[in-house]
Amino acid sequence: MKKENNPGLLIIAFFITSSILVSCNPGNIYTESEKIPGYTWNTGNIITFMAPIADTTNACDINLVIRTSKSYPYRNIFLFVKTSSPAGYSIKDTVEYFLADEKGNWYGSGLGDINDLSVPFKTNVIFPENGTYVFNIQHGMREPDLNGVTDIGIRIIKRK
Numbered sequence: 001m002k003k004e005n006n007p008g009l010l011i012i013a014f015f016i017t018s019s020i021l022v023s024c025n026p027g028n029i030y031t032e033s034e035k036i037p038g039y040t041w042n043t044g045n046i047i048t049f050m051a052p053i054a055d056t057t058n059a060c061d062i063n064l065v066i067r068t069s070k071s072y073p074y075r076n077i078f079l080f081v082k083t084s085s086p087a088g089y090s091i092k093d094t095v096e097y098f099l100a101d102e103k104g105n106w107y108g109s110g111l112g113d114i115n116d117l118s119v120p121f122k123t124n125v126i127f128p129e130n131g132t133y134v135f136n137i138q139h140g141m142r143e144p145d146l147n148g149v150t151d152i153g154i155r156i157i158k159r160k
Helices: 007-023
Strands: 028-035 040-042 047-053 060-069 076-084 090-098 109-111 114-125 131-139 145-147 149-158
Touching: 028 047, 028 060, 040 149, 047 149, 060 076, 060 090, 090 114, 114 149, 131 149
Parallel strands: none
Antiparallel strands: 028 149, 040 145, 047 131, 060 114, 060 149, 076 090, 076 131, 109 114
């Protein structure tokens, strides 16, 4: 009798293992992810992360984590990212990330239908003050309902 692998179980095991490995990294300052309901990201759904920052002397890298299903219809994604400091200053960035090459080969890693890609947002950042920094992320694609996006996350890592 042939034993079949359960793809759903493999995906769950992958994310649990990834979470454990990420949380054990002593360089991680903040890591958070939010699921997109129904894998359809509406432009009105602004993803908010509130990162408590205590270190104002060491440089950090800020990465965005984009998880998509294989049904995501594009090679790229545009994001609007608004970063607000504890003092209320804010800056808005428009960034584009390529998720696949010209032949449709996905960047990053994945298991089953889900692809996981960590991309640099800001590098060598020294936060000027301690407190909670707010990151608001909104997709900037032309269509209001963007299918195939499963999760959006952020990771702040102390530079080595």
